[in-house]
Amino acid sequence: MSMTTRDWLxxxxxxxxxxxxxxxxxxxxxxxxxxxxxxxxxxxxxALVVLAIFAxxxxxxxxxxxxxxxxLQPPSAEFWLGTDELGRDIWSRIVYGARITLMxxxxxxxxxxxxGLVIGAVSGYFGGWTDRILMGITDVFLSMPKLIxxxxxxxxxxxxxxxxxxxxxxxxxxxxxxxxxxxxLTFRNSEFIAAIRLQGASAMRxxxxxxxxxxxxxxxxxxxxxxxxxxxxxxxLGFLGLGAQPPLPEWGAMISxxxxxxxxxxxxxxxxxxxxxxxSLGFCFLGDGLRDVLDPKSGGKQ
Amino acid sequence: MSEPLLDVQNLRVRFPTATGPVEVVRGVSFTLxxxxxxxxxxxxxxxxxxxxxxxxxxxxxxxxxxxxxxxDGKDLLSISEREMRKVRGARIxxxxxxxxxxxxxxxxxxxxxxxxxxVHEKLPRRQIRERVLTMLEAVQxxxxxxxxxxxxxxxxxxxxxxxxxxxxLIPEPAILIADEPTSALDVSVQGxxxxxxxxxxxxxxxxxxxxxxxxxxxxxxxxxxxxxYRGEVVxxxxxxxxxxxxxxxxxxxxASVPQLNExxxxxxxxxxxxxxxx
Amino acid sequence: MRAGxxxxxxLGGFVITIALTFLGLLAITFFIGRVxxxxxxxxxVGDRAPQAVYERVRVEMGLDRPLIVQFLxxxxxxxxxxxxxxxxxxxxxxxxxxxxxxATLEMATLGIIIGVALGVPMGVWAAARQGTITDxxxxxxxLLGYSVPAFWLGLIGLLLFYARLQWVSGPxxxxxxxxxxxxxxxxxxxxxxxxxxxxxxxxxxxxxxxLPASILGFFSLAYxxxxxxxxxxxxxxxxxxITARVKGVPERQVIWRHAFRxxxxxxxxxxxxxxxxLLEGSVMIETVFSWPGIGNYLTSALLNADMNxxxxxTLVIGAVFIAINKxxxxxxxxxxxxxx
Numbered sequence: 018m019s020m021t022t023r024d025w026l027x028x029x030x031x032x033x034x035x036x037x038x039x040x041x042x043x044x045x046x047x048x049x050x051x052x053x054x055x056x057x058x059x060x061x062x063x064a065l066v067v068l069a070i071f072a073x074x075x076x077x078x079x080x081x082x083x084x085x086x087x088x089l090q091p092p093s094a095e096f097w098l099g100t101d102e103l104g105r106d107i108w109s110r111i112v113y114g115a116r117i118t119l120m121x122x123x124x125x126x127x128x129x130x131x132x133g134l135v136i137g138a139v140s141g142y143f144g145g146w147t148d149r150i151l152m153g154i155t156d157v158f159l160s161m162p163k164l165i166x167x168x169x170x171x172x173x174x175x176x177x178x179x180x181x182x183x184x185x186x187x188x189x190x191x192x193x194x195x196x197x198x199x200x201x202l203t204f205r206n207s208e209f210i211a212a213i214r215l216q217g218a219s220a221m222r223x224x225x226x227x228x229x230x231x232x233x234x235x236x237x238x239x240x241x242x243x244x245x246x247x248x249x250x251x252x253x254l255g256f257l258g259l260g261a262q263p264p265l266p267e268w269g270a271m272i273s274x275x276x277x278x279x280x281x282x283x284x285x286x287x288x289x290x291x292x293x294x295x296x297s298l299g300f301c302f303l304g305d306g307l308r309d310v311l312d313p314k315s316g317g318k319q
Numbered sequence: 320m321s322e323p324l325l326d327v328q329n330l331r332v333r334f335p336t337a338t339g340p341v342e343v344v345r346g347v348s349f350t351l352x353x354x355x356x357x358x359x360x361x362x363x364x365x366x367x368x369x370x371x372x373x374x375x376x377x378x379x380x381x382x383x384x385x386x387x388x389x390x391d392g393k394d395l396l397s398i399s400e401r402e403m404r405k406v407r408g409a410r411i412x413x414x415x416x417x418x419x420x421x422x423x424x425x426x427x428x429x430x431x432x433x434x435x436x437x438v439h440e441k442l443p444r445r446q447i448r449e450r451v452l453t454m455l456e457a458v459q460x461x462x463x464x465x466x467x468x469x470x471x472x473x474x475x476x477x478x479x480x481x482x483x484x485x486x487x488l489i490p491e492p493a494i495l496i497a498d499e500p501t502s503a504l505d506v507s508v509q510g511x512x513x514x515x516x517x518x519x520x521x522x523x524x525x526x527x528x529x530x531x532x533x534x535x536x537x538x539x540x541x542x543x544x545x546x547x548y549r550g551e552v553v554x555x556x557x558x559x560x561x562x563x564x565x566x567x568x569x570x571x572x573x574a575s576v577p578q579l580n581e582x583x584x585x586x587x588x589x590x591x592x593x594x595x596x597x
Numbered sequence: 598m599r600a601g602x603x604x605x606x607x608l609g610g611f612v613i614t615i616a617l618t619f620l621g622l623l624a625i626t627f628f629i630g631r632v633x634x635x636x637x638x639x640x641x642v643g644d645r646a647p648q649a650v651y652e653r654v655r656v657e658m659g660l661d662r663p664l665i666v667q668f669l670x671x672x673x674x675x676x677x678x679x680x681x682x683x684x685x686x687x688x689x690x691x692x693x694x695x696x697x698x699x700a701t702l703e704m705a706t707l708g709i710i711i712g713v714a715l716g717v718p719m720g721v722w723a724a725a726r727q728g729t730i731t732d733x734x735x736x737x738x739x740l741l742g743y744s745v746p747a748f749w750l751g752l753i754g755l756l757l758f759y760a761r762l763q764w765v766s767g768p769x770x771x772x773x774x775x776x777x778x779x780x781x782x783x784x785x786x787x788x789x790x791x792x793x794x795x796x797x798x799x800x801x802x803x804x805x806x807x808l809p810a811s812i813l814g815f816f817s818l819a820y821x822x823x824x825x826x827x828x829x830x831x832x833x834x835x836x837x838x839i840t841a842r843v844k845g846v847p848e849r850q851v852i853w854r855h856a857f858r859x860x861x862x863x864x865x866x867x868x869x870x871x872x873x874x875l876l877e878g879s880v881m882i883e884t885v886f887s888w889p890g891i892g893n894y895l896t897s898a899l900l901n902a903d904m905n906x907x908x909x910x911t912l913v914i915g916a917v918f919i920a921i922n923k924x925x926x927x928x929x930x931x932x933x934x935x936x937x
Contacts, residue, residue: 172902286752425858
């Protein structure tokens with residue numbers, strides 16, 4: 018009886034940890050592929066990544082310099098989405114803007130997710146007063162309006178894309194801390210953690226090597242679901258002039274520039290908005306699909 | 320027994336799944352007169368699905384077909400939803416397993432029983448209230464006035480099930496389907512609830528379909544027994560002739576029931592290979 | 598008796614949590630005020646001031662004291678309603694906030710009314726037709742609420758309904774020649790114009806309010822419809838919904854009386870959260886619509902580095918947000934017959 022890759026992945030009795038892990042991923046993938054919205058979301062995000070990496074190939078013009086004689090041109094064969102007030106091609110700016118959006122999203126995730134994970138895991142592992150104090154702080158942040166808090170932080174730190182990233186990260190870690198703590202509590206007292214402790218592992222080693230890897234999958238789902246919110250907040254900061262500064266082709270800032278021409282040259286403000294919507298929807302669809310597959314209890318289909 | 324109340328021929332219930340449709344009820348046929356019919360089977364044998372498909376309660380994407388599903392001169396599978404609503408509750412009704420889940424938590428007992436009557440008969444509010452109180456008395460609730468205004472979480476399981484019975488019998492249906500009506504209850508009140516069902520059924524001259532996993536209970540309580548296994552009827556006999564059952568599954572079930580006056584080291588386990596074809 | 602004591606106990610716990618949360622909010626705003634890289638003294642004296650003047654102002658502002666003392670005096674100030682002076686308006690921040698808050702309240706309230714009136718039926722409808730095309734459309738509309746930038750939707754709304762179709766009035770709360778025609782009683786223009794009996798002003802105020810409020814309403818609709826759908830799906834799988842069908846209850850009543858009734862209480866929490874969220878969402882909308890509310894006040898303060906005003910506005914929005922959050926939590930426990 019020959020064994021195909023598919024059989025190997027779907028076997029009920031995997032022979033190695035790696036096979037089990039790959040098998041599980043494969044099952045999740047199969048389930049995702051049956052969910053049309055999730056597939057659309059994944060396609061959008063892959064397109065975003067490809068666009069960002071190969072921006073010079075997709076851009077038809079320079080994103081930074083344009084000819085003033087071409088200013089405020091409507092969409093045409095030459096300028097697919099029109100030009101802005103400095104004669105720059107909007108399509109090319111949106112393509113390069115994908116890099117900024119992707120960078121913001123990745124940086125926020127890279128700061129907020131580990132921060133939340135560590136705080137949640139420490140809180141759950143040690144319990145007692147450590148838990149009470151850390152969770153108290155987390156709850157205060159959680160019950161605060163995120164956008165307003167981010168605005169206040171940027172006001173204090175000064176405008177700019179790095180500060181915008183920091184401000185958004187500061188306001189998004191608490192949700193991840195809550196999830197990581199809840200996960201930690203479920204296996205804090207389990208046999209295998211006790212066994213590791215008996216071997217003389219330090220608390221730090223237990224948390225870093227054994228607890229964090231177990232919490233991370235549920236945090237990753239949550240981060241995917243939050244991506245749309247992060248993109249919107251970053252765009253909002255850009256729109257208010259507090260995020261990415263000109264001449265960076267950040268989508269929110271582009272809408273802000275186009276605001277002055279909204280009545281006569283509608284495309285300047287409208288096009289970057291569509292870019293934001295499409296990408297945010299992509300993350301929403303994928304996040305929703307992931308949750309339906311991995312956590313069927315929380316609504317969704319059946 | 321002349322014309323039966325209910326005539327079921329070749330009933331099938333199908334659900335689509337990722338790996339193709341799965342048939343959970345596979346060609347069940349029986350008739351019901353003014354009698355107590357027991358349907359016995361393990362969980363997943365399709366006995367509850369059989370009960371629910373009679374009332375057309377299988378929701379999409381589930382699919383019910385039958386050569387015949389006749390009640391009261393009507394084919395239940397072909398009548399409109401509106402006509403079906405006139406059958407539900409008023410002509411055929413159903414008592415479900417656990418009153419903790421089957422009673423609405425935010426409506427009072429009286430409101431819920433009254434509604435069962437109000438959807439079928441236009442009656443003044445006062446009269447509905449009187450009929451509900453009478454019905455509560457009929458299911459042997461001592462203080463109907465008080466219970467009328469209680470919420471389901473304020474009554475015990477046994478009382479909850481009596482409320483459920485009152486609710487299902489108040490429009491005076493011709494058939495009652497009782498789906499494991501006592502298995503969620505304390506042993507001490509199971510007997511009482513069964514007695515109430517028995518009395519009311521006999522008094523009103525109704526037909527009863529009693530669905531249970533408990534072969535022993537069914538054989539004592541019912542006149543006739545269907546044994547279901549994997550969506551099919553494997554045995555059909557009078558309750559009194561159960562010991563003459565022929566199908567190996569039924570024999571296996573009977574053998575695994577412990578007796579009071581016996582000493583056995585091990586209760587036998589069902590050996591499914593005897594009747595299952597791989 | 599026991600229930601009463603338990604209630605008093607949970608009430609006490611509730612007061613303590615809410616007090617701690619407010620203290621946390623104060624700590625955060627204080628921290629933001631301190632870590633600001635721009636020197637607050639410089640903001641007052643200007644960067645050409647001699648060292649002696651700088652030192653004197655520093656002491657006057659209390660910046661030479663230990664941090665904890667500064668924090669305590671800050672808490673004391675806030676509790677007595679002293680939020681400092683605004684550099685841009687030259688008035689006490691507390692006074693400014695009291696003046697602009699009703700405008701935001703009016704918009705957010707109309708927004709939540711729109712959101713509930715449309716979102717709840719949409720959610721129920723989607724759940725009742727789970728898996729159909731209606732359900733998918735409502736689901737996508739709901740997700741759009743998470744994906745469309747509010748400021749962009751505001752701009753598009755202005756372009757379409759004000760500039761092109763001329764169905765509504767433009768930015769601001771009133772046309773300029775109606776300004777100050779009705780005396781301010783509540784600060785809510787719709788209410789004030791009704792009190793004054795001035796229908797022209799009322800109509801004008803409505804024509805200004807309807808677009809920004811509808812856009813806010815769309816965002817709360819998205820959230821409310823999504824939550825309603827998920828609550829309803831949960832309900833429709835309950836045994837007691839089947840019981841209702843067994844009784845022969847028509848499907849419409851099964852849905853509204855049996856399935857919907859139990860979720861009214863959790864929905865109140867959702868609506869509360871959404872209302873609080875609208876106060877936050879109004880920041881972007883107000884900027885686009887030049888709406889003279891707290892959001893607009895906050896953003897113009899931000900751009901002018903008017904830190905007292907920024908922190909004051911953050912504090913007020915944060916406090917209202919926390920209050921609504923916690924109150925809907927308590928309402929849940931009071932209203933559910935099972936929890937009583």
